[in-house]
Amino acid sequence: MQLHAKRLVNIALFELVRLFLTKRGLLAVAVLSICWLIVLRYAIGEAVNLLSSPDIAGFIDQIFGAIGLSKLLTWPEAELAVYWLIALYSFPIFCLFLCADQTVGDRQRGTLRFLSLRATRAEIILGRFIGQLLILIVLLSITLVATLAMLTYREPSLFFAGSSRSLVLLGYLVVAVMPYIALMSFINTFSRSARLAFIVAILFFVGGKIIVGLLAWTIPALEVLNYIFPGYQVADMAAQDAGLMLAVGLPLIQTMILLIFAERMFARSSL
Amino acid sequence: MSTLIKAQGVTKYFGSKLALSNVSFEINTGPPVALVGPNGAGKTTLFSLLCGYAFPSSGELKIMHQQPGNAHLFGKLSALPQDAQLDPGFSIIHQLTFYAQLQGFSKSQAKQESDRVLELVGLSNAVNQRPNDLSHGMRKRAIIAQALIGSPQIVLLDEATAGLDPVHAREVRELISTLSNQATFILSSHDLSELERLCGQILHLDQGKLTEHNALSQSTSNQHFVTLRLAQKYKDVEKKLFALAGVRNVHNSQAKEYVIEYEKSVEAFDIQLLQYCHQQGWQYQQLVNGNTLENQIFHKEH
Numbered sequence: 001m002q003l004h005a006k007r008l009v010n011i012a013l014f015e016l017v018r019l020f021l022t023k024r025g026l027l028a029v030a031v032l033s034i035c036w037l038i039v040l041r042y043a044i045g046e047a048v049n050l051l052s053s054p055d056i057a058g059f060i061d062q063i064f065g066a067i068g069l070s071k072l073l074t075w076p077e078a079e080l081a082v083y084w085l086i087a088l089y090s091f092p093i094f095c096l097f098l099c100a101d102q103t104v105g106d107r108q109r110g111t112l113r114f115l116s117l118r119a120t121r122a123e124i125i126l127g128r129f130i131g132q133l134l135i136l137i138v139l140l141s142i143t144l145v146a147t148l149a150m151l152t153y154r155e156p157s158l159f160f161a162g163s164s165r166s167l168v169l170l171g172y173l174v175v176a177v178m179p180y181i182a183l184m185s186f187i188n189t190f191s192r193s194a195r196l197a198f199i200v201a202i203l204f205f206v207g208g209k210i211i212v213g214l215l216a217w218t219i220p221a222l223e224v225l226n227y228i229f230p231g232y233q234v235a236d237m238a239a240q241d242a243g244l245m246l247a248v249g250l251p252l253i254q255t256m257i258l259l260i261f262a263e264r265m266f267a268r269s270s271l
Numbered sequence: 272m273s274t275l276i277k278a279q280g281v282t283k284y285f286g287s288k289l290a291l292s293n294v295s296f297e298i299n300t301g302p303p304v305a306l307v308g309p310n311g312a313g314k315t316t317l318f319s320l321l322c323g324y325a326f327p328s329s330g331e332l333k334i335m336h337q338q339p340g341n342a343h344l345f346g347k348l349s350a351l352p353q354d355a356q357l358d359p360g361f362s363i364i365h366q367l368t369f370y371a372q373l374q375g376f377s378k379s380q381a382k383q384e385s386d387r388v389l390e391l392v393g394l395s396n397a398v399n400q401r402p403n404d405l406s407h408g409m410r411k412r413a414i415i416a417q418a419l420i421g422s423p424q425i426v427l428l429d430e431a432t433a434g435l436d437p438v439h440a441r442e443v444r445e446l447i448s449t450l451s452n453q454a455t456f457i458l459s460s461h462d463l464s465e466l467e468r469l470c471g472q473i474l475h476l477d478q479g480k481l482t483e484h485n486a487l488s489q490s491t492s493n494q495h496f497v498t499l500r501l502a503q504k505y506k507d508v509e510k511k512l513f514a515l516a517g518v519r520n521v522h523n524s525q526a527k528e529y530v531i532e533y534e535k536s537v538e539a540f541d542i543q544l545l546q547y548c549h550q551q552g553w554q555y556q557q558l559v560n561g562n563t564l565e566n567q568i569f570h571k572e573h
Contacts, residue, residue, distance in 0.1 A: 002342045004342065006375075007373055010372050010373055011373075014369050018360060018361075021360070021361065021365075022360035022361070023360070024360065025360075030378065106358065109355070109356045109358070110352060110354055110355025110356055111355065111357060111358050113324055113350070113352040113354060113355045114352075114355065114357070114366075114414075114417055115324065115370075115373075116322075116323065116324065116340065116347070117322060117323075117344075117345065117348065117349060118345050118352060118370055118373035118374055119345070119373055120340075120342055121340075216428075248392060268326075270319070270324060270325040270326075271320075271324040271325070
């Protein structure tokens with residue numbers, strides 16, 4: 001596998017620029033901004049009012065306790081607690097949509113033929129993966145900053161504590177979305193369109209989990225197969241119950257394996 | 272003269288369909304090489320293998336002693352792949368600058384280099400346009416420009432002038448001719464007169480097999496043939512030409528065109544032939560010294 005750092009950086013930055021220079025990229029940013037505006041105004045804003053209301057505090061405690069999220073109630077930065085829950089579940093889905101066209105569109109159009117005369121296939125796969133990751137870091141940062149602004153507006157004294165918690169959340173969220181991007185890198189190597197890649201990803205999660213469920217029902221030891229699905233650790237992470245190995249180690253291992261599969265598959269395919 | 276490309280027993284299957292069968296050849300640095308053959312003969316497949324877009328099912332292919340697609344070939348081998356399109360999301364200068372940066376240029380050098388190659392293909396006024404805003408011919412020229420970035424030693428052009436208007440097709444031919452002392456061009460085209468004008472070597476593919484591999488100059492320098500094209504149809508031309516002293520055979524290759532084979536001992540046969548045409552009142556359009564590439568290939572296939 002040949003990797004050249006400068007070419008990798010060039011490919012990744014070209015993808016990052018795509019977000020701000022192309023109609024598709026701007027559309028994705030617009031959709032995300034509108035969705036998060038609604039989430040911030042109604043979901044987070046209203047939820048924080050409820051969470052901080054002494055009248056129904058007992059009721060909320062019971063609900064959050066029942067679904068294993070009681071640790072989140074201890075956060076003084078209630079906005080970030082609600083953000084954490086929404087972002088942890090919504091960004092992976094958004095990521096599947098955003099990263100659906102990493103190489104497939106260029107392969108169908110023939111654009112990869114220009115690129116492959118100047119960069120190895122490993123560089124193309126990895127460079128595009130890094131590019132998509134950079135895009136998601138930018139988008140996650142924007143939503144986090146907006147949430148932090150809301151928090152600071154409600155309670156200015158929480159700014160510093162909120163900022164440091166935001167950085168930690170950003171780190172966890174970035175690691176959490178990595179295997180989803182890598183999964184789309186892999187699916188892109190054999191899919192015939194971005195839409196098909198998205199459908200294959202959904203089928204992988206829905207169909208795959210049904211199959212693993214049936215297998216585990218027959219042979220309980222096969223429950224271990226659940227580890228192949230990106231996001232397996234998300235429920236534990238949401239409740240702040242995931243150890244470092246589960247919250248960071250598992251998604252990093254999944255990402256690495258998926259990228260190796262993607263590179264091997266891409267190296268063997270015709271452009 | 273060094274060996275640039277060496278193919279030994281290259282075979283390529285697409286599923287059960289045989290696209291290339293046991294193809295062997297060598298290409299050295301030098302004048303442009305023509306890759307000719309009918310549709311489906313395997314020309315684009317061979318280009319794809321040379322560029323590393325696809326892999327041979329068997330056999331060995333080396334470009335400058337490297338496997339196709341190897342990083343050592345970046346910047347040394349460039350191509351105009353058939354049907355490949357630039358990204359519609361970005362301006363052509365943005366994309367070419369990106370490609371130049373991948374080839375090792377700094378950002379400012381890459382921009383200058385992109386401007387240079389776009390000027391070479393006459394697109395200086397359209398650098399900031401996106402591919403979808405350009406005509407088919409302009410898009411093609413932009414893609415030719417990307418193949419000229421840097422100093423490639425091998426340039427593969429698959430149907431470079433197809434779809435271009437006559438003026439720009441001529442400009443591209445002139446460009447190839449001008450640059451052919453800096454790089455070895457490998458051209459595929461259905462315009463045989465174009466290839467004849469530009470190339471010094473020919474690879475003829477038919478049904479996946481390499482049926483001819485020789486120097487074009489050898490074919491055309493064969494002094495036993497002349498090809499005469501008349502302005503209009505005249506009566507008994509074939510019969511009258513055959514009656515000329517030293518003529519061994521006359522073949523009406525296509526409408527108003529005659530391939531004349533004559534004894535090598537006859538001196539200044541072409542002069543005699545033109546004088547005879549004048550005597551007969553035949554107006555001629557063209558007299559080719561030798562057999563045209565088109566006739567050579569056509570006779571080989573039929």
